[in-house]
Amino acid sequence: MIYLLGRSTSNFPAWARLCGDDMKHSGALVLFSGGQDSTTCLAWALDRFEHVETVGFDYGQRHRVELDCRETLRNAMADLNPAWGARLGEDHTVELGAIAQVAQSALTQDVAIEMAEDGLPNTFVPGRNLIFLAFAAALAYRRGLKHIVGGMCETDFSGYPDCRDDTVKAMQVALNLGMNQRFVLETPLMWIDKAQTWRLAETLGGHALVDLIQQETHTCYVGERGAPHAWGHGCGVCPACQLRADGFARYAAAKSV
């Protein structure tokens, strides 16, 4: 059924042509890396938007293993809830190898992860989320998607300035001016900590989703998969593993009292 009478529909993706203008504006693009946070964001988006697409960025990160988790996670989430399966649309991968050329970060180079003199961990890739959001918005523009969903968080953010709420809000203004759009940048994890992120997953998809995130997502900065811990896979000592393990411990402790 074509609702967009009297105008060419050839520039709109198939899902938007089928849904018409109103439904088109309820579409979302999720920045989906295959980690705990972005998987929880994907469940959050599937719970409230009629059509959800995903994008992953390949920038030579040491934890590229997480990109391999993406398809498994998408398929499992579609199976978990038939309504989610009906809403889940295309997956996109964008190559951003140039980031590794300029970043000099422990995320893209085989050096020890430690704190730098500026107080930031040397995993910091300057402006990484700004780059991701700009590419996501260009893709959302082409796909006719209004909402762009990311797992940026100020609560457990290791001091990364591009995870701050003000940064994301400023980027929303810049993207809407620069592309003449009304994108909404959604950050459902912005004000919650890692324990609350586990709880949000439970609220959205029950224990089945928590188990899926535990077993199939990847967060570890050094890309170690290895034997599973209670909180999932990872080296257990890098900052990302420590945050994840600590959050899961507090989530599990709150459940047992």
Ligand code: ZN
């Ligand atoms: Zn780790």
